Amino acid sequence: MIANLQKLDGLKYGARAFVGVSLSLIFKITYLMKSLRLFLLCVLFIPFMLSAQNATIKVAVLGSSTAAGSGTVNTANAWVNQYRQYLKTLNASNDVVNLAVGGYTTYQVMASDYTAPVGRPSPDAEHNITKALSHNPDVIIINLPTNDAAGNYTVAEQLANYRAIQAKAAARNIPVYVATTQPRYFSVEQRKNLMDTRDSIKLYFGTKAIDFWTDIANEDGTIQAQYDSGDGVHLNDAAHTVLKNRVVDADILKYSRIESTHDTIDIDFGSSLSTGTWNNLNTAMQDTVLNLINTQNQSTGISIWIHDAFTGVNINGTTTPDAGLKVPSSASSDSFFGSVAAHSGVSEPTGGFTVSGLNRNNKYSFTFFASRTGVSDNRETAYKVTGETEETVALDAANNVANTVTVKDMKPSANGTIIISVGPGANNTNASKYYFIGFMRVVVEKQQVVYDPDGTINIDFGSKPSGGTWNNFTTPTGGQIISDLVNTEGNNTGISLWVHDSFTGINEVGTTAPDASLGIESNGSSDSFFGSVGVHSGVSEPTGGVTLGGLKQESYYTLSFFASRDQATDNRETKYTVTGSKTESVSLDAANNTKNMVSVFNMQPAADGTIKVDVAPGDKNNNSLKYYYLGIMRIVYDHNSSNGIEENIADKVQFSVFPNPVTDKATFSYTISEAARVSISIYDICGGIIHTIQDNNALPGINNVTWDITRANAQRLSPGIYLGKVTITSPGSVSSQTVKIQVK
Known part of the structure; x- marks a missing residue:
């Protein structure tokens, strides 16, 4: 698992390297230099403390019994309460919001929109990451020491939950610190689980991992006698002081969210x-x-x-x-x-x-x-x-x-x-x-950002970056956030993207010769995120998923997907389930694919402004491990807005096309309640304009426009799916609507 994480988190590609320093050595040096501690604090940290006094910091804590204070004789000695008092010495307005509940695991603190697998507890909406984010904290600490191991949850599923929680916070630019597991009198297998999870947290979270193990645990993973509250499970007052000092030493305030220019x-x-x-x-x-x-x-x-x-x-x-x-x-x-x-x-x-x-x-x-x-x-x-x-x-x-x-x-x-x-x-x-x-x-x-109200967004999933205005998403296991996708015009959109369900890794055996009509370069087509129901290199990810955030509820989004796995002799059908205000699925066989894309049309986001894309093997997938892929996602969007005035097109126009599917000629019919300028254009699924068939002033009432399914140069369109877009411009507002057209 650790080796796999090293590959997936970028060490494989030489992008980043982390050099660790032994925490146990640091703590021993700290002990030997105890007499110098006050002097060092005064000399080194007074400037920071003075700056901290000028800013109010709010910390949210998610956790279980340790964070809730179990094991202490005096609850004021619980590490969270001690840390709260420490923060208030810097600024009386600083605070800690403690959402910890005894007995909780990583599943109870997952986001409210998460559906737990059978046999696992559901999120608690009053004590989870969603609740923590509602407090608008500057930093979040998670302290879940042993309950996942008690439930025999695997290291992989614990880490997947941590990554999903981190992604939710990262979408709000809020850093997450994760405390390691803690020792406990357990079976040999469960203590091994604690140690493996401890190591995985340190590896994955790096400088944002807080060591709650060293000097508290015996070599066999049980609690040292001087720190045992007496039940072999919880830590006593002295241990809680150690934990508080570990949080202070982590210097999390240095990395708390800063709204900076x-x-x-x-x-x-x-x-x-x-x-x-x-x-x-x-x-x-x-x-x-x-x-x-x-x-x-x-x-x-x-x-x-x-x-x-x-x-x-x-x-x-x-x-x-x-x-x-x-x-x-x-x-x-x-x-x-x-x-x-x-x-x-x-x-x-x-x-x-x-x-x-x-x-x-x-x-x-x-x-x-x-x-x-x-x-x-x-x-x-x-x-x-x-x-x-x-x-x-x-x-x-x-x-x-x-x-x-x-x-x-x-x-x-x-x-x-x-x-x-x-x-x-x-x-x-x-x-x-x-x-x-x-x-x-x-x-x-940073300058004030003006978001483009409509356009096309291209996203490449994989390790090989696509150039130009492509958005490159490179981390299949979560943790990466693109907070402001750019469209094909190079403009900001205000739309964000993150992984909410981990994939296994990156497939680098896609086609290097994509069909020119796709508008995809070889770097985009030749790699993809992948997962599998069967175990691949010790990891099974039956589904993977990404979330788009920052979407406007009144807007329509068309999502198109491409993936390719060359040299495959079986069927690698992949199903893309898109969930916003409704749910719709499409499927694509990635095996040796060079030209096919599939699309979900006119999806509006959910009430929270998100659209989720869940990826899994399709019904026709006959690969023994059920591999599935996500290589390219293309989004065509229309915000229906102008100068901050949001319009409901249903109040302005009734728009339809018939017949549909069309084989010869199509008629666009629209009814408007007042005189306006009307533009009707035809686009391919890549967002490229094909033909503008009307762009002039129209009178109130019923209007019909006939189109002979040709391009602007009079060349007939090939069979396929196209988009018809009507735009109504009247004083003070612009409204538009898109319909799907099938040409046979």
């Missing part, structure tokens, strides 16, 4: 990996990070990849960077490099990388640093930054320890990308023209 992203180029919230590119010829994290340890949805290879890695940078840079030596001591002249037989006159998934409304500043020690010539490096405009800055890397250069306030190009090209500067005197890039700091200045 600025964001910072740090990227280290080189083989010596930087830890914490640094992003690492470590392969100079070709490397990718598909979802950069910011200094708040939050996913940004921004990707970076090398499009122009560098030669290799320079390891002779400074190990003593100036303190003002606020960078570790791991970031300053190495760098990517290239040269005009051949180095070990390789010449790379320039190197470069692309930053994508950028908000076209925002401004981005790029700061560059590089260092090459022990040299006597000039190693000036030029950094050309190209977005909506272009700017070049230069830095001499020779023996550099403190200097940086910055390009400020760059806006992305129309497709949401900024390209950085690196090469020797004009003052570079080195014979081979060596150039370098060690680290890059990106500061995002």
Whole structure:
């Protein structure tokens, strides 16, 4: 399970690496330095404490008996209550909302819209993640120590529940911290479950895992005598103080949700990996990070990849960077490099990388640093930054320890990308023209976002990023959130996407030659998320699912799906069940698919503004493990709004097309109650316009328009599914409606 998680969470692709430090060692050092604790707190944390006093923090806790205070003689000593008092010493207005209930498992704290499997408890709407989010907290802590193991729930299902809860919070930009399991007098198998879950939580949540095990547990997974309340299950007052200190040491306030107008992203180029919230590119010829994290340890949805290879890695940078840079030596001591002249037989006159998934409304500043020690010539490096405009800055890397250069306030190009090209500067005197890039700091200045009310959204599920205005979703097991999908015009939509039901992994054996009519590039068609009913590499995921959020209830959404699994000799039919205001399913055989897509038309969202897509094997799937796939999702949407005035088209117009299906000619009929400008256009299922058959003023009453099922160039349409859209423009409002048309 742990090995599988490492692959699925990006280590497989070299996108990110995490270097852990032994928590037990930290606690031993802390004990030895006990006499220095007060001094260190005063010197190191007073600035932070002062800033915390100026902001009110609310923490929500989900959990079971430990978080509820069981085991303590005095409930004021429960770790949650102690932590609440600690927060109030920073600011009297700070608070902790404790939703913990004794006996609860990960299932009871799942979201209210979750349906538990047979034999598992249902969510408690008053004590679950939905309730926690209703309190609008700045951070959430989950403390569920042993009850899942008591119920013999597998490690995989516990972790899946944690990921689903995290995804719900991430959609609101609220970080989640998860306490590890705790020791308990259990059977050998159940104690192993506790230890395996402990390790999985540490691996998956990284810096957001809080250690509630070390120094409290014996080696066999039972409670140390000095921390046992007497029942072998719950911890006593002394142990609760340890837990409170662990939460304080986790420094969760540093990463609590901040509604800021600025964001910072740090990227280290080189083989010596930087830890914490640094992003690492470590392969100079070709490397990718598909979802950069910011200094708040939050996913940004921004990707970076090398499009122009560098030669290799320079390891002779400074190990003593100036303190003002606020960078570790791991970031300053190495760098990517290239040269005009051949180095070990390789010449790379320039190197470069692309930053994508950028908000076209925002401004981005790029700061560059590089260092090459022990040299006597000039190693000036030029950094050309190209977005909506272009700017070049230069830095001499020779023996550099403190200097940086910055390009400020760059806006992305129309497709949401900024390209950085690196090469020797004009003052570079080195014979081979060596150039370098060690680290890059990106500061995002967020601007007010204007959402596009209608358009088409393309989403690629898999490890290979599609370019242009595609949205790339890369994490099949959950945790990734795209909070603002862009449409094919590169505009913001305000629509978010997350995994609510884990897939198994990524299939990379899809077609590399998709039919041109799909409008999909090979990176999009050749990989996909997959799952299976049978066990694959120790994991069974009978269903997977994604959720679209931030949708308008009065709007209509058409969702189309594509998936491909090459070299398959059986049927890999996949069923896509779309649930909004209603539920509708369509199926597609992914086996050797190159051109087929399936669509659900005119779906309106549920009352909470979401549409769910659940993916599973179809009825005709005859594969022995029942593999299913999700490669591409295309959304055609229409918000029916203008200038903030929402219109119900039923009040304005009655619109229909007949006959339908159509073989020769179709008649569009509409009735309007007042004079208005009327436009009727035909689109393919990809959202591409085919023909505008009316665009003029119309009088009140019944109006009919005939269409001979041709394109604008008079070429007859091929059989298939198309969309007819009528748009009514009158003073103060714009309304529209879309209907599905089948051409035979």
